[in-house]
Amino acid sequence: MPQHCHVDFEKGVLNLPKLKGVKAVFSHQFDGKVKTVTMSKTATGKYYASILVETNQTKVTASTIEVDKTIGIDLGLNHLLIQSDGQKIENPRYLRQSQKRLAIQQKIFARKRKESKNYQRQKLNVARIHEKVRLQRLDLNHKRTHHLICENQATTYAVEDLAIKNMVKNSKLAKSISDVAWGQFLTLLEYKAQWYGKNVLKIGRCVPSSKTCCCCSIKMEKLPLSVRLFECPSCNLVEDRDVNARINIRNFALADALGLSAV
Structure with missing residues (x-):
């Protein structure tokens, strides 16, 4: 919608050009001039x-990239992510939790006569399950990114530039990849880092972070997803594959940004 929109936080209403006094619940209060309002x-x-609000706030300058304040983040399917201290955040698999209930509701929906009241009612039931899963994912990703950005001393975060659209073409993993919402997590991480003057570094999509030894840089020819331990044939390192990948992501990102050695 164009300009001439106004919000009243005290009364909890949103005034639009042709619709005044719309009751609303605001996620937070803000100062500034309302430029546009997009309804969905x-x-x-x-x-x-x-x-969209125009404010007088100055943009926070990004902090200097420091080696000892840089952490690597490895996103996965078994675990949502591995944090800087090696702690693994379990993947709650919200879609899988709701799969049985969703299948029942979809089966009932398929039997309804189109455009009938029962059809529309059952369509809404199915939509509510999908919405619950979507909001659960969003809430978790907001909490995890807030913890990383606001409750962490790190100033730089290294991540992989994931080709998610290509990855979901794998029919065996497509549902699991969609359920973890990597793209949403990275989007939230990037804009929150920008707000607080922190940095997000991305390594290339073809960088073999999982197959490379974080100690001696020897690259393994093959490392199937079913193999959870990285065992280096050169330096005899034995490490969790996700921890090894996290260290490599950090090292490769710093090497690109500062011209340091990746080892």
């Missing part, structure tokens, strides 16, 4: 307003 409606009938 979900499949469950909920309305959302995305408000």
Whole structure:
């Protein structure tokens, strides 16, 4: 919508050009001039307003990249991510948790006569399950990125530039990849890092972070996903493959950014 939109936080209303006094729940309060308001409606009938605001706040300058304040983040399917201290955040698999209930509701939906009231009612039931899963993912990713950015002394975060669109072409992994919402996690991490003057470094999609030894840089020819331990034939390192990948992501990112050795 164009300009001439106004918000009243005290009364909890949103005033639009042709619609005044719309009751709203605001995620947070803000100062500044409202430029545009974009309205959207979900499949469950909920309305959302995305408000673009012009403020006088100065942009936070990104901090200097420091080796000892840089952490690597490895995103996975078994674990959502591995943090700088090696702690693994379990993947809750929200879609899988709701799969049985969703299948039952979809089966009921398939039997309904199109355009009937029962058809529309059951369509809404299915949409609500999908919405719950989506909001669960979003809530978790907000919490994890907030913890990394605001409750961590690191100033730089190294991640992989994942080719998610190509990865979901794998029919065996597509559902699991969609369920972890890597793209959403990275988007939240990047804009929050920008807010707080921190850096996000990305390594190339073809960098073999999982197959490379983090100690001696020897590259393994093959390392199937079923193999969870990285065993180096050269230096005899034995390490969890995800921990090994996290260290490599950090080292490769710093090498690209500062011209340091990747080992």
